[in-house]
Amino acid sequence: MGSRGTGSRIHAMAMMMLAPVGSTTACGLDGGGSDIDGTMTAELAAYKASWTVTPTACGSGEHQGFFGVDLIEGDREDALIRVLLDPKDGYSLGINIPGEDMALFLGPDAGCELFDLELARESSRVNDYWNVGGHALVDCSGPGIELHVDLVFSGCH
Numbered sequence: 001m002g003s004r005g006t007g008s009r010i011h012a013m014a015m016m017m018l019a020p021v022g023s024t025t026a027c028g029l030d031g032g033g034s035d036i037d038g039t040m041t042a043e044l045a046a047y048k049a050s051w052t053v054t055p056t057a058c059g060s061g062e063h064q065g066f067f068g069v070d071l072i073e074g075d076r077e078d079a080l081i082r083v084l085l086d087p088k089d090g091y092s093l094g095i096n097i098p099g100e101d102m103a104l105f106l107g108p109d110a111g112c113e114l115f116d117l118e119l120a121r122e123s124s125r126v127n128d129y130w131n132v133g134g135h136a137l138v139d140c141s142g143p144g145i146e147l148h149v150d151l152v153f154s155g156c157h
Contacts, residue, residue, distance in 0.1 A: 033126065034058045036071060038151035040081055040136075042095060044104070045144040051098050053079045058156035060132045068119055069132050069156040081151070083117055083136050091117040093138055093149065112140040112147070126157035 068084030133154035
């Protein structure tokens with residue numbers, strides 16, 4: 001990644017904290033009926049942060065006006081992972097940085113060795129929200145960053 005000059009591009013994508021509005025259950029992040037498998041591990045030298053997230057609940061982004069999902073471990077809002085598909089900009093991945101009011105957003109142009117995100121509206125709805133399924137497979141390694149995401153999810157509503 002460093003040889004391609006994308007390390008600074010990744011750090012420049014840090015933005016405000018991704019936080020579900022209201023309680024996690026109010027946003028559909030209750031885990032009921034959803035199926036989530038996998039983990040995310042991250043290490044960011046600039047923030048002296050290293051953490052792992054094993055999501056236990058997910059919710060449709062429809063609650064907050066985007067097509068995608070929020071995945072969270074327990075009630076740890078600092079462990080939020082967002083997978084979204086923007087009609088103009090395409091797929092992106094957002095992860096909260098624990099202990100910071102910041103999130104890291106990555107798109108396909110971030111220079112990751114692997115950047116494979118997929119979202120699909122499923123054929124059922126819960127409380128008028130479409131279930132969403134898909135996967136996130138991301139590997140980024142370089143100066144100051146190690147990010148590995150291997151998640152499969154379905155029934156996020």
